[in-house]
Amino acid sequence: MSDSPAVMHAETADSHHEHPAYQRHHFESVAQQFDATNFAMWLFLLTEVMFFGGLFTAYLIMRNWYYPAFVEASHQLNIGWGTANTSVLILSSFTMAMGVYNAHMRRKSGLVFCLILTFILGLGFLGIKSIEYTEKYEKHHIPGFHYSMSSFLNPASDPEVHNSYPDDKPLGLDMARHTELYFFLYFAMTGMHALHMIIGIAILGYLIVRAQAGDFTTGHITYIENFGLYWHFVDIIWIFLFPLLYLISRH
Amino acid sequence: MNFMSRENGLLSWLLTGDHKRIAILYLISITCFFFIGGALAGLIRLELLTPQSDLMASDTYNKVFTMHGIIMIFLFLVPSVPATLGNFFIPMMIGAKDLALPKINLLSWYMYVVGGILVIYTMVAGGVDTGWTFTTPLSTHYVNTNVMSTGMAIFVAGFSSIFTGLNFIVTIHKMRCPGMTWFRLPLFVWSNYAASILMVLGTPVLAITIVLVALERTVGIGVFDPTKGGDPILFQHLFWFYSHPAVYIMILPGMGVISETISTFSRKRVFGYTAVAFSSVAIAVFGFFVWAHHMFIMGISNYSMLVFSLLTMLVAVPSAIKIFNWTFTLYKGSITFETPMLYSFGFMGLFTIGGLTGVFLGASGTDIHLTETYFIVAHFHFVMVGGMLMAFLAGIHFWWPKMTGRMYPEKISQLAAVVTFIGFNLTFFPQFILGTLGMPRRYAAYPPEFQILNVFSTAGATILGVGYLLPVIYLVWSLKYGEIAGNNPWQATGLEWQTQSPPLTENFVINPVMDHEAYDYDWLENQGVKEVASVG
Amino acid sequence: MSDLKEMEEQENHIVSPMIYLAILGALLVGTGLTVWASFIDLGEWHIAPGLTVFWNPVVALAIACSKAILVVLFFMHVKYSTKLTKLTVTSGFFVFLALIGMTLTDYFSRAWGRW
Numbered sequence: 075m076s077d078s079p080a081v082m083h084a085e086t087a088d089s090h091h092e093h094p095a096y097q098r099h100h101f102e103s104v105a106q107q108f109d110a111t112n113f114a115m116w117l118f119l120l121t122e123v124m125f126f127g128g129l130f131t132a133y134l135i136m137r138n139w140y141y142p143a144f145v146e147a148s149h150q151l152n153i154g155w156g157t158a159n160t161s162v163l164i165l166s167s168f169t170m171a172m173g174v175y176n177a178h179m180r181r182k183s184g185l186v187f188c189l190i191l192t193f194i195l196g197l198g199f200l201g202i203k204s205i206e207y208t209e210k211y212e213k214h215h216i217p218g219f220h221y222s223m224s225s226f227l228n229p230a231s232d233p234e235v236h237n238s239y240p241d242d243k244p245l246g247l248d249m250a251r252h253t254e255l256y257f258f259l260y261f262a263m264t265g266m267h268a269l270h271m272i273i274g275i276a277i278l279g280y281l282i283v284r285a286q287a288g289d290f291t292t293g294h295i296t297y298i299e300n301f302g303l304y305w306h307f308v309d310i311i312w313i314f315l316f317p318l319l320y321l322i323s324r325h
Numbered sequence: 326m327n328f329m330s331r332e333n334g335l336l337s338w339l340l341t342g343d344h345k346r347i348a349i350l351y352l353i354s355i356t357c358f359f360f361i362g363g364a365l366a367g368l369i370r371l372e373l374l375t376p377q378s379d380l381m382a383s384d385t386y387n388k389v390f391t392m393h394g395i396i397m398i399f400l401f402l403v404p405s406v407p408a409t410l411g412n413f414f415i416p417m418m419i420g421a422k423d424l425a426l427p428k429i430n431l432l433s434w435y436m437y438v439v440g441g442i443l444v445i446y447t448m449v450a451g452g453v454d455t456g457w458t459f460t461t462p463l464s465t466h467y468v469n470t471n472v473m474s475t476g477m478a479i480f481v482a483g484f485s486s487i488f489t490g491l492n493f494i495v496t497i498h499k500m501r502c503p504g505m506t507w508f509r510l511p512l513f514v515w516s517n518y519a520a521s522i523l524m525v526l527g528t529p530v531l532a533i534t535i536v537l538v539a540l541e542r543t544v545g546i547g548v549f550d551p552t553k554g555g556d557p558i559l560f561q562h563l564f565w566f567y568s569h570p571a572v573y574i575m576i577l578p579g580m581g582v583i584s585e586t587i588s589t590f591s592r593k594r595v596f597g598y599t600a601v602a603f604s605s606v607a608i609a610v611f612g613f614f615v616w617a618h619h620m621f622i623m624g625i626s627n628y629s630m631l632v633f634s635l636l637t638m639l640v641a642v643p644s645a646i647k648i649f650n651w652t653f654t655l656y657k658g659s660i661t662f663e664t665p666m667l668y669s670f671g672f673m674g675l676f677t678i679g680g681l682t683g684v685f686l687g688a689s690g691t692d693i694h695l696t697e698t699y700f701i702v703a704h705f706h707f708v709m710v711g712g713m714l715m716a717f718l719a720g721i722h723f724w725w726p727k728m729t730g731r732m733y734p735e736k737i738s739q740l741a742a743v744v745t746f747i748g749f750n751l752t753f754f755p756q757f758i759l760g761t762l763g764m765p766r767r768y769a770a771y772p773p774e775f776q777i778l779n780v781f782s783t784a785g786a787t788i789l790g791v792g793y794l795l796p797v798i799y800l801v802w803s804l805k806y807g808e809i810a811g812n813n814p815w816q817a818t819g820l821e822w823q824t825q826s827p828p829l830t831e832n833f834v835i836n837p838v839m840d841h842e843a844y845d846y847d848w849l850e851n852q853g854v855k856e857v858a859s860v861g
Numbered sequence: 862m863s864d865l866k867e868m869e870e871q872e873n874h875i876v877s878p879m880i881y882l883a884i885l886g887a888l889l890v891g892t893g894l895t896v897w898a899s900f901i902d903l904g905e906w907h908i909a910p911g912l913t914v915f916w917n918p919v920v921a922l923a924i925a926c927s928k929a930i931l932v933v934l935f936f937m938h939v940k941y942s943t944k945l946t947k948l949t950v951t952s953g954f955f956v957f958l959a960l961i962g963m964t965l966t967d968y969f970s971r972a973w974g975r976w
Contacts, residue, residue, distance in 0.1 A: 100423035100500075109943070110425045110499040116946055117491045120953035121529040127957045128533030128563050131964050132548055135559060138968070153896065160892050168885040171876075171936045178875045218544035252554045258546035262537075299938075306936045310929045316892075317921035321899035325917075498945060526956045562964045613959055617967065628970035632963075 096294040108296050115300040119307045122270075126311055129266065133259045133318065140252035142245060146226055147256035148322040149239045150215060152206065156320040159202045160312065166195035167309040170302050177298040182291040185298070189282045192305070196275045203268055210257070217258040226250040239324075260319055267315060270308050277301060327730070327827040342427035343830055348413035349728070350434050355401050355409065356797065358441060362396035365389050367790065370752075370783040376776050378769035386769035387454035388470070392444070394457030395475065399482045400441055402713055403571065406578030407489055407524075408437070410720045411517045413728060415493060417821035417828065418511050420502025420837040425495040426488075433488035440482030447471045447478060456767060458568070461549035461560040465541040472542060476535040483528045483535075486574070490524030493517055502820075504839035508602070511819050511843055512595055515602040516581025519609035523570040523577075527613070531567035534560065558624055565616040573612040575709060576676075577605060579716030580647055583669050586719050587651045589817040590666035591658025594844035597650040604643035604650075611640040621689045622696055630689045637687030644680055648673065663815070664735065667742040668719035675711025675749065679704055682757065697767075700760025706753045715745070718796065725800065726810030730826040733803040737795065745792030751785025818849050874941040884935045888928050895924040911972070 094104060101107040137144045173188035213232075214222035225232040226245045236242065245253070281301060284290065290298050328345045338346055368389050372380040381389070412430065416423055424430050447453055453475045455464040464472050497518050501510070537548060538560070547553025549560045588595045595601055617625055617633040625633075651673060660666070682704040686692045695701065726732050755778040764775045771779070813822040820837050821828070841848040903916035934940040939950055 100421065100425075100427065106499060110495050113499060113945065113949070114426055114429075114491060114495045116949050117494055117525055120949065120956075121487055121491075121525055123529075123953050123957050124526055124960070125529035125533050127960045128530050128537065128566075131563065131961050132537065132559060134961060134965060135556065135968055136548070136554075140554060157892060157896050161889060164885065164888045164892065167888075167932060167936050168881055171881045172878060175875065175878055175881070217546040255547060255554055258540075258544070258548060262540065266536075303937055306932050309936075310932050313928045313932070314925050317895055317899070317925050321895060321921055323917060324899040325902045526953070530960065558967075559964075562967065566960055566964075613956060614963065617963075625967045626970040626973065628973060629967040632966070 094293065104293070108299075111296050111300055112303075115303050119303060122307060122311075126263075126266065129259070129263050130314075130318075133263065136252075136255050136259060137318075137322070140249065140255065143226070143249045143252040144256045145323045146229070146239075146242050146245060147215075147253040147260075148320060149235050149242060149324070150210075150213070150225065151260070151320050152209070153320055153324065155202050155206050156316055159199055160316045162195050162199045162202065163309050163312050166192045166199070167306050169195060170305045174295070174299055174302045177285075177290050177295045180291045180293070182285065182288055185291060186282060186285050189278060189285055193275060193278050193282065196271055196278065200268060200271060200275070203264065207261075210261075215257050217254045217261065221254050221257070223247075223250040223253060226253050263315055263319065267308065267311050270311070274301075274305055274308055278305075326829070327825065328830040329827055331830045340431070342423065342431060344412050344416055344424045344427065344430055345728075345828065345830075347430050347434050348409050348411075351404060351408040351412065351437065354434075354438060354441065355404055358396050358400040358444075359793075362393055362401060363790065363793065365393035365396065367786065369393060370786040372769050373771070373779045374776075374783050376771050376773045376779075381769065383769050384454055385452075387456070387767070388452030390767060391453050391456050392448055395453075395479065396444060397709075398457060398571070398575075399479055400437075400444060402575040402709060403482075403486055404437060404489070405575075405713070405717045406582060406720060407493070407517055407520060407574075408433070408485075410513075410582065410717075410724060411493060411578060412489070414724065414821050415496060415514055415517060416500070417824070417832050418514050418819055419497065419500060419505055420820050420833065420839060421496065421500040422831050422833070424492045425500055426492050429488050430492055433485045433492070436481050436485035436488070440478045440480075440485060443474055443478030443481065447474045450474065458564065459538060459560075461538065461541070461557040462551070465538055465549050465560075473539055476539050480532055480535045483532050486524050487528045490521035490528075493521040494525065497521075502837050502839055506839075508599065509839055509841075509843050510602075511581075512584035512598065512601050512605070513578075513581035516577045516584070516605045519605040520574045520577040522606075522609045523574045523612060527567045527570035527574070530563055531571075534563040534567070537563070558620070561620050561623055562617070565619045566613075569616040569619065570609075570612045572705075572708070573608050576713050577608060579672070579713040579720075580605070580644075582716045582720035582723070583651060583672055585817070585819070586665040586669045586723050587654050588844050589723070589815050590663055590669070591655050591660045592816075592846055593654055593658035594842075594846065595650065596653035596656075597646075598843065601647055601650050604646045607643040608640065611636065611643070615640050615687075618687055618689075618692070621692045634687055634689040634692075638684065641680060641684050641687070648677055648680075662739070663722075664733075664738040664742055665719040665723035667739055667746075668715045668722065671742065671746045671749075672712055672715045672719065675707050675715065675746075679707025679709075679712055682707065695760055697765055698760035699756040699764045699766055702766050703753050703756035703760055706756070711749050711753070715749075718742070718745070721796070721800070723815070724821075725803070726814045727821055727826045727828070729804060729807075730810055731803045731807030732810045732814060733796075733807055734799055737799050741792055741795035741799075744788060744795070748785050748788030748790070748792050752782050752789050753785070755779070755781045755785075816849065818844050818846060823852075874938070876935065876938060876941065880935060884931050887931055891924050891928045895921055898924070 097104050097107055101110065169188045169191040173185050173192060176182075176184035176188055210216055211219075213225065214220050215225075225235065227247065227250050228244055229236045229239075229242045278301070281290075281297060285298070328343055329349075338350065341347060341350075368381070369386070372378070372386055372389075374380075378386065412424070450471050453468075453470045453472055455468055455470070455472060459472070459476075497510075497514060540546065541549050546555075548555040549557050551557060584595050584601060615633055615637045617629055618637045621630055621634075682700070686695060686701065686704060722733065722738060759775055759778050759782075762775065764771050810826050812825055815822070820833075820839070823837070824833055898920050899917065903920060905916060906914045908914060933950060939946055
């Protein structure tokens with residue numbers, strides 16, 4: 075049979091059957107509209123998966139080729155901040171899911187509260203990221219901008235990391251050069267992820283305003299539900315970035 | 326009253342949500358870019374009249390063929406059938422009022438236009454000379470032409486493609502009218518659905534590749550630079566992961582058109598409907614697994630060559646199945662030779678030749694000798710120009726009466742089809758020979774013994790140019806002076822033919838219900854003169 | 862007809878906050894687990910000369926995949942979605958795997974040299 079929801083009866087195209095104001099005219103029913111836009115958001119997320127896929131491919135190849143450089147370079151990332159960020163993002167996924175729940179239950183204040191929490195957690199994530207990025211800038215670990223290999227050629231010159239990882243041997247010049255590749259992938263992948271977070275937070279701001287106006291608690295849950303999908307997807311990307319970038323080997 | 330006369334004024338077109346108007350906007354834009362790309366092709370052929378690089382310097386020649394490739398692929402072939410005929414007719418064929426996401430549809434056109442403007446900017450700013458394939462490390466380290474702006478242009482145009490494909494997939498799944506099961510859909514819809522899957526899943530990889538090239542050029546980190554430990558082959562893996570499915574994105578919608586025209590002009594249902602439908606999807610699926618056949622000489626491992634060569638042989642099978650099925654559709658049909666049918670015959674013959682030569686190239690042993698020669702150039706022009714472009718013209722002519730309410734002049738259009746066929750063969754068949762003789766591609770100068778074949782090729786290109794100009798002239802002429810077309814001048818099946826020409830903005834007065842199989846000519850005869858839902 | 866019902870169920874199905882809390886807990890536990898595992902050397906498995914599996918990255922990826930699956934199934938409601946949504950998610954995952962997998966086979970097999 076057909077998975078198209080318009081299986082009811084033939085209707086005239088412009089007969090004014092009852093439909094809520096938020097149902098667009100080319101859809102036959104709210105269910106069809108919700109279903110179609112939900113499916114569209116999933117397809118968009120598939121494009122995002124393939125988009126990040128290119129970066130993951132590059133990462134996997136370089137990590138395989140230059141494993142020692144990747145291990146030592148990853149020790150430069152603070153595992154505390156990384157774990158904190160992961161937890162913040164997971165929590166924000168929870169608050170977003172609760173936001174969707176509140177929208178379904180038509181509780182406006184609950185929805186707005188959850189969206190605001192998600193917003194704050196998102197900003198928190200970006201804040202921690204900027205702390206980490208600043209650290210990298212100060213230690214000259216930004217590729218292409220006065221990149222310095224001294225922490226890898228001579229680990230003792232970097233006491234902060236050396237004390238945590240005393241077994242890190244000095245890398246040869248060749249392998250030490252490849253730490254720049256690690257940092258490039260670090261910035262490219264987390265940067266791309268952060269860009270998606272920024273866009274998400276901006277949209278979230280807009281949704282908070284409209285949620286406060288009561289637009290999403292009258293049965294029109296599409297925007298909240300679909301944005302939730304986007305937000306969870308950004309969380310999933312981080313769930314993979316965290317072990318791949320931070321947890322290569324800490325023993 | 327129809328979708329064109331409903332509202333007037335520039336804004337009503339530029340801010341429209343109507344899929345039919347967006348299709349017309351696309352048609353105008355891609356035609357403009359087609360002729361720019363065609364002019365560049367003319368320059369290439371002019372240069373190649375003589376063995377020396379005398380018309381332009383080698384650097385300029387590189388820029389000319391690069392822009393020709395970029396414009397023809399990204400700004401013409403990829404959107405050609407989907408964004409014009411697909412946009413216009415998929416909702417009508419499934420009995421819907423519009424695509425699922427009209428605003429995304431409009432956004433898709435604007436992204437196309439921005440991409441196009443960036444390409445024009447690139448040309449004005451001095452062009453780019455890396456070849457459309459942007460091979461690293463040439464494109465990242467050794468040229469100082471406009472790689473960044475070209476990259477941005479393709480990035481943006483890529484999103485145009487993604488949004489179109491996304492829209493089609495959602496629409497075809499969710500907005501079919503009552504009774505329109507998957508196996509009652511016209512095969513045009515199946516083909517566009519398969520192409521849309523490729524658009525949605527493949528194009529983002531091109532996007533990230535462009536981002537990486539841009540970062541490599543600006544920051545210089547070395548992911549594609551062997552001196553810094555990177556791998557130029559990585560670029561090629563990522564680039565061809567999209568660009569091979571891209572060729573199926575280009576050809577599948579054209580194949581969809583052929584299913585419609587072959588059926589209509591032999592007055593017979595398409596032979597093996599299910600096989601053709603599944604072959605379309607099979608081409609899309611297999612198309613994802615063969616990309617490294619573009620990289621046989623680049624340094625991939627022998628084991629990879631083996632695997633990809635084998636898979637490439639497999640991907641030819643569904644295309645062949647379709648050709649067989651169309652041929653069997655013709656058998657014992659009542660064949661007539663209207664213009665769309667002439668173009669369709671051209672498609673069948675030329676795509677077969679192009680496709681077969683693709684199999685020769687898929688065998689890595691022969692590919693090592695034939696790659697980077699004119700054999701490749703001939704191969705892809707046979708499938709893309711002899712195949713896809715002919716299918717596009719077939720579709721434009723087939724649906725012109727429906728879109729505009731006017732018939733084009735039949736005699737001159739048949740003449741144009743024949744001229745195009747002759748011009749095409751004269752242009753590109755000699756290139757197969759040149760390739761096997763060893764003439765390399767992307768060179769402005771060549772050994773003098775190749776000149777005679779090049780002269781044939783250029784002569785053919787001139788004829789081909791005439792063949793393409795004629796339709797523009799008479800189609801535009803027909804808008805004002807063409808005979809008024811009725812609802813169904815070809816007596817075709819398909820829901821789009823059961824309503825007025827040009828259609829209403831909302832497509833149908835009464836929501837259609839599909840109660841017969843696809844290509845059911847008996848049902849059509851029983852309709853007689855009873856028109857379902859026509860309002861003057 | 863069953864698809865229409867599936868669709869309306871999807872729209873109307875409301876996941877209970879208790880489930881969300883449980884998933885949140887599982888995700889945080891998973892995070893702690895993966896950090897802890899990275900500090901321990903989990904050893905390797907020599908399948909054949911030149912072909913070794915190191916357990917640390919395997920465990921890390923396994924935990925990451927599990928977390929992702931939980932997010933997809935529960936936070937993103939895929940467990941309660943139509944068959945089409947499930948098919949879409951799966952096919953996207955497979956194409957992603959094809960990109961990475963088939964590209965990596967080239968890189969891994971280069972070391973095997975000529976036939």
